Amino acid sequence: MWRIPNRIAGAAVGLSASAGVLAAYLLTLAPGVVWSGAGIDSGDFAAAVAVGGVPHPTGYPTLMLLGLAVRPIPLGDLAFRLNVLTAFAAAGSLIPLGLLAARLRPRSGLPISLPEAASAAAVLTLYGLAPLVWSNAIVTEVYALASLLLWSAVYAAVRARTNALGDSAARWWAFASGMLLGLGTGAHITVALGAPALMAILLRGRWGSRLGRRPAAVAALGLVAGCSVFAYLPFAASLDPPINWGDPSNLERFWSVVSGEIYRPRVGGSDVGTTAAKAAWLLGQPARQLTWVLLPLLAAGGASLTRRHAWAALATGWIALSALAVGALYNSRDDEVLILPVLAVAAVWSLVGVDQVARLATAARTSIGRLVAAVLPALLIATAVIRGTELAPEVSMRDATHTQAFAHAALAQADANTVILTQDDRATFPLWYERYAPDGKSDVTIVDLRLWQFAWYRESLGRRSGLSTAAPPDQLLTAGAWPSSRPLWAVDIEVSGNRSAEVLATVRTLNEP
Amino acid sequence: MNRWLTAGMAAALVVLLVAAALWPSAPPPARAQTAPDVRLRETETPPARKTAGPPDASRLTLRLSSAALVEDGRALADGADLTLLAQPTYAALPGAGPNLVRISPAITVTARDAGGRDIGLSPTARLTFSQPGAASAGMYRLNGDAWHPVETVAVGQGLVVQPVGPGTYALFGALPPDWTVRHDVLTALALNAARLVVDDLAPKS
Known part of the structure; x- marks a missing residue:
C-alpha cells in the first residue's frame, strides 16, 4: 500500500x-x-x-x-x-x-x-x-x-x-x-x-x-x-x-x-x-x-x-x-x-x-x-x-448583508452634523465602520452612550465633533440645551435570534432641527 | 504508567465528557456586550428616550373612482376612500437583501365604501400595487409639487407591501447601494405608494 x-x-x-x-x-x-x-x-x-x-x-x-x-x-x-x-x-x-x-x-x-x-x-x-x-x-x-x-x-x-x-x-x-x-x-x-x-x-x-x-x-x-x-x-x-x-x-x-x-x-x-x-x-x-x-x-x-x-x-x-x-x-x-x-x-x-x-x-x-x-x-x-x-x-454568513445595509442607509440619510446615539454593539460598531471606512461619511458623529462614562471617550468626542462634554446629548436635549440646528438621532435594536436577518435596527429622530 | 491504569483513565475521560454533554443544562445566559454595560456607568445618565413621540405622519386620502383594488377577493366599490397613514422611518430590512430599506414600520390602510362604512381588510391579505406594464414601474421623487421619475431605482414590481396586522402593511422599497437615501425621499416613496394606487386605479380617460 x-x-x-x-x-x-x-x-x-x-x-x-x-x-x-x-x-x-x-x-x-x-x-x-x-x-x-x-x-x-x-x-x-x-x-x-x-x-x-x-x-x-x-x-x-x-x-x-x-x-x-x-x-x-x-x-x-x-x-x-x-x-x-x-x-x-x-x-x-x-x-x-x-x-x-x-x-x-x-x-x-x-x-x-x-x-x-x-x-x-x-x-x-x-x-x-x-x-x-x-x-x-x-x-x-x-x-x-x-x-x-x-x-x-x-x-x-x-x-x-x-x-x-x-x-x-x-x-x-x-x-x-x-x-x-x-x-x-x-x-x-x-x-x-x-x-x-x-x-x-x-x-x-x-x-x-x-x-x-x-x-x-x-x-x-x-x-x-x-x-x-x-x-x-x-x-x-x-x-x-x-x-x-x-x-x-x-x-x-x-x-x-x-x-x-x-x-x-x-x-x-x-x-x-x-x-x-x-x-x-x-x-x-x-x-x-x-x-x-x-x-x-x-x-x-x-x-x-x-x-x-x-x-x-x-x-x-x-x-x-x-x-x-x-x-x-x-x-x-x-x-x-x-x-x-x-x-x-x-x-x-x-x-x-x-x-x-x-x-x-x-x-x-x-x-x-x-x-x-x-x-x-x-x-x-x-x-x-x-x-x-x-x-x-x-x-453561513454569506447573506449577512443587513448590517452594512443598515449602516449605509442610516448614514446616507443623515444630514451634515447629525449626531447618532447608540447603546448597543450591533448599532455602534457597524456605524463606526461605515463612518470611518475609506469612503465613509465624515460629517456625522456617532455617540455610544455606554462609553460616555469614560473621560478618554468624552475628550475624544469633544475634540472631534465639538460636542459639549458637560452631559450626554440625550440629557442636553431633555434639558433644552441641545443646539436646535443639530439633528439628533437614536438607534433602536431589536433582536429576535442569532442570525443577521433576525436583528432589526431602527433610526429615530429625537429632534426636528 | 500501567497500561490498565491509563485505559481506566481514558474510560473515565469518556464517561466524563459524555456525562457533561448529556447533562441537562442550558447554555449559560451570559450576554454582556463588548462595550461596558450601562449599569457600569459612573454617572447617573438615563438611557436615551425610548420614544420621542410619533414622527410626523403623512396622511393622504385618496378617492377611488374606479374599483380596481381587489382585496380578499372583493372589489372595492366606486367612491371608496383609501387612507394611508405613513410614518416614515427607516431600518434595515431583515431577510430581504442588502439594499432593501423598510420605509415605514407600518402603513395603516383603511378603506371605506362610498357610504362611509369601514371595509374590513383581512389580516393576511396582501395588497399588490400593480399597474399595467409593471416592468416599467418605477419610483418617483417628489420635487416641489411635481413627481419626477427616479430612473436609477430598479424596484421590480415597484413596491412590496406585506401585511403586519389587520389593515396594517409594511412598505418596502428597493434601493441601489450607492443611492443617496434621504428622509424626504423616503417620505416621498411612502407617499408614492399611494401615487401608484392612483395611477393604477384612476380611470384611464
Whole structure:
C-alpha cells in the first residue's frame, strides 16, 4: 500500500484538512461587518483597522498589524479583506495541529498509510467544521489567529525539545516558540496561559542542567520579542485616531487596556452552583462540537499520550483546563468561544488516537482489527462530509448583508452634523465602520452612550465633533440645551435570534432641527 | 504508567465528557456586550428616550373612482376612500437583501365604501400595487409639487407591501447601494405608494 513518508505526514494531513475547511470558510464567508453570531465585534475591528486605531480592550495589536498589512490590498471592501484574513488564519491553524499530532503519535517514526492519513485529515476537518470554530472563521475575529499562533508556538516548542540540546536548531525553535506565544498574546490575551505548557515541554527532565534550561531562557527572550507588538497600542493612540479605546497613550491607560480593566467585573461573580453548571456545559462541548464519533479516539489518544509522552499530555491538558476555567469564570457574550483551545486539544488527542487505534487494529491481526482499520476512515470521512453539509446553511454568513445595509442607509440619510446615539454593539460598531471606512461619511458623529462614562471617550468626542462634554446629548436635549440646528438621532435594536436577518435596527429622530 | 491504569483513565475521560454533554443544562445566559454595560456607568445618565413621540405622519386620502383594488377577493366599490397613514422611518430590512430599506414600520390602510362604512381588510391579505406594464414601474421623487421619475431605482414590481396586522402593511422599497437615501425621499416613496394606487386605479380617460 502507498504510504506517506513520516517527515511529511503531519504537513500532508494538516494541509489537506486546511485546504478543505478553507473552501468551506470562503463559501460561507461574511461579505462585510456583521451584527450577529460571532461577528458582533467585526465592525469595531474593521473600523479600528480603517483608522489605524485601537479596538476594544485588550487592543489586539497582532490583528491590528495584520489588518494594516491587508488594508492596501485592492480586494473588495476592507471588512471583506479582514474576513478573508480570518478565514486563512483559521484554516492555517489546522496545520500546526496536524504537525504536532504527527510528532506525538505512537508510530511517529514510521510512514503513514493513505487510509490512516485520510482518517487523520477527517478528524482535523471535523475540528475545523465545529460550529464554534467555523463561526469564528468566517468573520473578523481574533480567536482563529490566536489559535494559529498558540498551536504554532506549541509545535515549535516540541521541535525545540526533539532537537539535541545545544543544537542551534533547538535554540531557534525555542525562540520561535516564545515569539509565537507573544504574538498570540497580542491576538488574544488568553494565549499567555500557554506559557506554562511551553515551559513544561521545554524544561521537563532538563531542569537540573544549565544547558537544559537554555531553551527555556531563549523561549523567554522570544516571548519578550513577540510581546513587542503591544508597542503598537501607545504608538497608535499617540496619533489620536477616532477609534481609540482607553487611549493607551500613557502607562496607566496602557495597562488598563491590555489588562482588560473594564471587563474585570465580568470575572467571577456567579455563585458556585452557577459556575459549576457552566463548567459542565462547557465540558460537554467537545462531544457536541466535534461529534460523538471522536470521543473514543480522544480517549485512545489521551491514553497513548499519557503513556508515551506524559509531558505532552501535561502541556495540552494544562491548555485545555486553563481554557475551561477561563470560560467558566468569565461572563460575556462570547465566553463560550474561550474554550476553543479545549476543542483543539481534543482534536490533537483524537489525531493521536487515530494512530493508536490503527496500530492496535494492525497488531491484532484479527478480522475485527481489519474491520476497524477499514471502517474507521470511511466513518470519519462520512461524518465530516455530513457534518459540513448539515452545518453550512446554519453557520453561513454569506447573506449577512443587513448590517452594512443598515449602516449605509442610516448614514446616507443623515444630514451634515447629525449626531447618532447608540447603546448597543450591533448599532455602534457597524456605524463606526461605515463612518470611518475609506469612503465613509465624515460629517456625522456617532455617540455610544455606554462609553460616555469614560473621560478618554468624552475628550475624544469633544475634540472631534465639538460636542459639549458637560452631559450626554440625550440629557442636553431633555434639558433644552441641545443646539436646535443639530439633528439628533437614536438607534433602536431589536433582536429576535442569532442570525443577521433576525436583528432589526431602527433610526429615530429625537429632534426636528 | 500501567497500561490498565491509563485505559481506566481514558474510560473515565469518556464517561466524563459524555456525562457533561448529556447533562441537562442550558447554555449559560451570559450576554454582556463588548462595550461596558450601562449599569457600569459612573454617572447617573438615563438611557436615551425610548420614544420621542410619533414622527410626523403623512396622511393622504385618496378617492377611488374606479374599483380596481381587489382585496380578499372583493372589489372595492366606486367612491371608496383609501387612507394611508405613513410614518416614515427607516431600518434595515431583515431577510430581504442588502439594499432593501423598510420605509415605514407600518402603513395603516383603511378603506371605506362610498357610504362611509369601514371595509374590513383581512389580516393576511396582501395588497399588490400593480399597474399595467409593471416592468416599467418605477419610483418617483417628489420635487416641489411635481413627481419626477427616479430612473436609477430598479424596484421590480415597484413596491412590496406585506401585511403586519389587520389593515396594517409594511412598505418596502428597493434601493441601489450607492443611492443617496434621504428622509424626504423616503417620505416621498411612502407617499408614492399611494401615487401608484392612483395611477393604477384612476380611470384611464
